[in-house]
Amino acid sequence: MNIFKKTIFSVLLSLLVIGNVNADKIRIGTEGAYPPWNSKNEAGKLIGFEVELAYTLCRYIGQQCVIVEQDWDGMIPALIMRKFDAIMAGMSITAERQKAISFSQGYADEVASLAVMKGSSLEGLDTSAGINLTKPNAAAKKDLKTLTAALAGKTVCVQTATIHQNFLDSGDVGKVNVRTYKTQDEVNLDLASGRCDAALAAAVAFSDYAEKSGKPVVLTGPTFSGGAFGNGVGVGIRKDDTELLKKFNAAINKARKNGDISRIATKWFGFDASM
């Protein structure tokens, strides 16, 4: 074998090896635009609760991980089309999504809330502090009525393809003018500009924005959980990938037991959002 053939052979062999190494890695999709769940720092590096948790879970699984960035509105299609193997993007476990993909057990949960600009007529609504929509009690039903009256004819802004959009579309708060945006950043911008009368998202998404931008964004009405808001946030996995689902469930169990999830959650949220 002359030197030329040797070189080609070794290059091909190394490509084969590299290919295999990549195949062993778990590719995890995240949005990188929903702080504190997942976002990017100034250098463009992915950071956040889920990025740190993903690496921790992969350590428990014993496999290397790569985190892949993906726009939110294409997240589930990209998983199905095998652009990556798992979703960790603040994605709540809902019945609608479970028609398309599987979810691991939940690893974190936090409530959704309406937000308005300070001085809005929607500020300080007379409702309870929080309602659960899975089996709404009398207080929850009364709050939904209050919200229906308050939001009639108002423009409420949400990120597209979210539990928040599903909730507004469900008609639980009557007919509101729903406006959908590609990212939460855009929702925040239009809330601040006054194009939206109110916005609905994870409560922490608003407090994070208020803190970083200095804009007078305030939460209003009750916090929401259950029902259309799902049952916590889990790892999204393709339905036929039962092997990986088992690995993630086991890893989440271990990480929870060792206090990793609650430690990382407290670090990013400022409170323990783990479950």
Add this chain to the structure above:
Amino acid sequence: MDLELMINSFPKLLSAAAITLKLLTVSLIIGLFIGLFFAILRINKNKLISKLAYGYSYVFRGTPLLVQIFIIYFGLGQIEYLRSTILWAILKEPYWCAIIAFALNTGAYTSEILRSAFQTIKPGIIEAGKSLGISNKVIFFKIQIPIAIRQSLPAYGNEIILMMKGTSLASTVTIMDLTGVAKYIISTTFKPIEVFIVAGGIYLLMTFIIHNVIKFLEKKYSY
């Protein structure tokens, strides 16, 4: 392939195509006036006026339409002073922001199309009119403009089709046009291929119709 989804989403997408056509028509009409105005400035003998008109078309042809929409919608929305003026009544609405962006964009291209059409008119034709004692105004409106419109039909037909496809960017500022509704259906079904195929088919159908109307007009006004 989920054929049922494709059939079910067709009527929803078709009614969204009406919004797309509305956006297209309104911005083309406004854009045509803007284009004609700047084309006339472009052929003005005053260098400064002609340079200014060129500056407008240079900026709007030299930047992406998406960037223009974002500047008008999200950018202007950030200026607090603007929000206290009467202009905010228009700029508050996503629909009008999209129309402004589209009209300014197509206006820039139209001004170039019309300018080159004006410049291809042979001086002899204008001189012939003058020798007959026809006033400059009548020469402009009855001779130059009709010839320029006929000259620019093929290029303008292309511009209409490009603009029609450009309206899909309206969905980025929350407008539920054909692309916006397609994205909405995908957000609940998670099946982009099926829905985008149907949406793409409707865009293709609109292109087909526009193309043939322009072809018909070209034939009718050929000389």
